[in-house]
Amino acid sequence: MQIAVIGRGDSVIGFTLAGIRKAYETASEDELISKIEEVMADPEVGILVLSQSDFNALPSRLRGTLTDSVKPTVIAIGTEQSTEMREKIKRAIGVDLWK
Amino acid sequence: MPVLRLPKFGKPVKYAYITGRVRAMKTKLIPHEMYQRMLGMEIPEITRYLEETQYKEEIDLMAKDHSGAELVEYATFANLAKTYRKLLRVSIDEPEFLILEYLRRWDIWNIKTILRGKFYGASDEEIMKYLVPAGELDQEFLEGLAKKEKIEEVIQAFDGTDYYEALTQYDGQMLSSVENALDKLYYFRMERAVGGTLSVGGGLLLKYVRKEIDVKNLVTLFRMNKAGIEASVIQENLLPGGKLHEELSRMAGQSYNEFVRGLEGYPFWGAISDVVAEGGSVSRIEARLRAYLVRYAWAISNYHPLSILPVLGYIVSKDTEVSNIRKIVRGKEAGLSAELIEEQVVS
């Protein structure tokens, strides 16, 4: 299976240097969302990489869907905080254990 | 690129006209003290400044499709291509022959980009964005290549030229061997073409070309020795020719420390001695070596005012200017520190 990357502008170019072919540049939020939906439906993709800032700006329902998805697994990376995992743990365990 | 035949020029070869043109073009280069000021500016400010220089036309033209650092990069590359083509247009005889041989490096860049784009399956529009037609092959011809369906068709289009043999090394799997073959061809031809120059300054130009080959090989050795790659593989990646070919070949596959120790005493040692420590970055060493080469070109450019040397000096200056501007705006875009950018700027 493959890894896919979606990002604003040329933020995905580095991943192409690691050989990733499914690296998609998007210009707007609409384009970002439709590309995410397309990749989520792609049976060849095992991991989808997004930037944390793009992820944080997504509608919360979509964020929930992406966090719960296992195939593909969605990973948001960046220096910004991720709240999804933290909230999930807080809700389940009752204590804020992440970070 | 036609099959190389060394031309015989009537003596004396006329350099007065081309060197006069080059002198005039040189006045349009950005003065070195400007780089220091640009380091203190933001990208829009730099762009506005560039609009007051020779880059105005390209910036105005490209501002509708690009912005920020990207606009500057595209505009400066386009201007570089225009400037070099102009240089070719105004030269005749030996200077034309030598300038063309030198500028074929851009043909190589473009051929590689087209092959890569086809290999990847990129659209012709996408491929065209990354071309810099600063050599013999013009926009129209390159566009024709980019529109071809398959790599094999691109290769076929070069049948009957020197490129063909290098291109036919494509094995359908990987481009690296073809890319290396093209680069080797370029430097092989360059060394031979310059070696045939009888006019004054030819000897120094040959010295420069050989130095460039040595520097290229040296950088390859730094990259590959540090990665611990075996000698035979490294040797395949070394250019033929150069002044130090034998010695450098022997250094292939050495441990990094042994390799660095062996470099002491060579003319380029002073340019890199403080950055070769084992934990250091090869790209920093590479930047130093490239700067060393640029400075050598500048140093010899005034030896013989009516020769190819001032032309070489100008070509190198223009190239350096474009990369300096790009380093500054790309560095700024990425938020690199002024010191880090300054280290990369050659002036």
Place this chain on the structure above:
Amino acid sequence: MAVIRGTKPTRAVLIALKRRIKVAQMGHNLLKMKRDGLMIEFFEVLTQARTIRQELVEDFIRAEQSLNMAKATEGALAIKSVAFALQKEPAIELESRNIMGVVVPKITADSVQKQMFERGYGIIGTSAAIDDAADAYESLVDKIVTAAEVETALIKLVEDIEATKRRVNALEFKVIPDIRDTVRFIGFALEEMERDNLVKLKMLKGKAQRAEKAAEAAKLAEAAKSKAA
């Protein structure tokens, strides 16, 4: 008192309910053990996930920096051109692993890290800055694969802990108390019935005694009559 509706207050039902309490308590204990086990597993994975997240952020910063350097020294044009030449795509394989009944993914990646001459671009025409950027992104991709595996495991564990906790709580605060209440109710009902029966019995006994006495009196009267005659 929450009595399970429609329960017939019979001794057989009572015995069955008492058995159910035992089963539910056993289930409750087992689920609590599972929850505790999952928590231990969770803390282990959490520590791992946090370490990997931290490394991931560091690798990401390093990768971006080296890419920025390459963009500055070579230009984005050159990098995009080189990127087209990349020959081998990293492949990942998704398998699953079982932690106490929780199915978590096991992701392995193939051919991410490569030697520079295996990448597909020619060495002579490229530069160390491009090697550095490719190197850094290869490590980042490797780290992403590890993070994907660990973070998904963490999410799956968290979800299962939540579900297990809900079931433990349901047993503890709803199912078992309800059965207990029902047992008590049946117990009362049965006692009530027993009392009822006793009264009935006594009443019957009284009636019978009275009848007996009457019969005896009648007998005596008869005997007296025959004596007199």
